[in-house]
Amino acid sequence: MVSISDIRLFLKKNLTKQRYTHTIKVSKLAVKLAKHHKLKNIIKIEIAALLHDCQKRSNDKNNHSFLAEKLARTKFKIKDKKILYAIRHHTFGHRHMDNFSKIIYIADISEPSRKFPEAREIRRIAFKELDMAMVLALSTKIKYVLNERKPVSAESIILYNKLLKKSLTAEAQSARRKSKHVVLCVSAGKIK
Ligand SMILES: [Fe+2]
Ligand SMILES: [Fe+2]
Numbered sequence: 753m754v755s756i757s758d759i760r761l762f763l764k765k766n767l768t769k770q771r772y773t774h775t776i777k778v779s780k781l782a783v784k785l786a787k788h789h790k791l792k793n794i795i796k797i798e799i800a801a802l803l804h805d806c807q808k809r810s811n812d813k814n815n816h817s818f819l820a821e822k823l824a825r826t827k828f829k830i831k832d833k834k835i836l837y838a839i840r841h842h843t844f845g846h847r848h849m850d851n852f853s854k855i856i857y858i859a860d861i862s863e864p865s866r867k868f869p870e871a872r873e874i875r876r877i878a879f880k881e882l883d884m885a886m887v888l889a890l891s892t893k894i895k896y897v898l899n900e901r902k903p904v905s906a907e908s909i910i911l912y913n914k915l916l917k918k919s920l921t922a923e924a925q926s927a928r929r930k931s932k933h934v935v936l937c938v939s940a941g942k943i944k
Contacts, residue, residue, distance in 0.1 A: 754828040756795070759802045762827075767805070775805055781875070782859035788879055791851060793834075800838040800856050803828065840883040844905035845890060847914060854882050861889045868892070883915050890915070913939060 763772055763868040780802035786797040805822040807819035821840040837846075838853035842860050849857070855878075862885075870892045878885035897904050910937040 753795075753832075754799070754830065756798060758804070759799065759828065761808060764804060767808070770814060771805055771808055774863065775802060777863035777865055778804065778818050778856075778859045779780050782855050785855045785859060785878055785882075786852075788883065789851060789855070791855070793852075796832060797833050797852065797855060798915065799830070799832075800835045800857060803830070803835075804842045804856055804860060818843065836919075842880070844907045845886075845911040846907050847910045848885075849911060851882055854886050858882065858885050858889055868896075883919055887912065887915050 761768075763775055767775065779798050782797050782801040783794055786794050791797065803820055803824045805816065805820060807823050808816040817840055821836050824836060824839055830836060834850070834852045837935050838856040841849065841853055842856050845857055846853070858874060858878045862871045862878065864871075864875075870888060874892070876886050889914060891906055894904055894908055894912065
């Protein structure tokens with residue numbers, strides 16, 4: 753597999769200073785999150801984060817994730833499916849995202865130099881619950897796109913709905929467990 757230092761060298765030569773700084777911040781946050789959530793293959797997370805914007809040009813906003821995936825395959829000979837999937841879907845998200853690709857999406861939208869107010873909150877929640885951080889990240893992006901009168905990605909909405917449903921189900925289950933516990937405590941005479 754390609755070395756991290758080769759990728760960094762390529763990025764330094766080919767990206768603008770601002771894009772390079774963003775990329776390094778995304779990779780640092782992604783690695784921190786991956787370690788925190790005990791993911792294996794931290795090196796793969798770092799490679800995906802470093803390459804996520806490797807083809808971004810100022811006149812291209814949406815297509816760059818697909819172009820970056822292509823460059824990762826052709827120039828850096830990356831074959832790893834998780835790395836390629838995370839790069840491809842870091843802009844719009846995708847309904848089948850796993851923790852690996854969620855971390856790349858979250859690190860991209862919330863690295864410390866992001867200026868919008870939700871970035872800090874997304875980062876904070878991401879160290880507790882990746883899905884909830886994704887819900888906030890997706891809703892922030894969708895709201896921004898709507899405000900700009902730009903087309904909304906269907907995949908972003910499908911993923912948002914899926915994660916929201918999952919978190920509401922989890923909340924309902926925990927509320928049900930708590931109420932069961934209260935009933936048991938009352939019947940055992942612990943709560944008066
Ligand atoms: Fe990007
Ligand atoms: Fe980015």
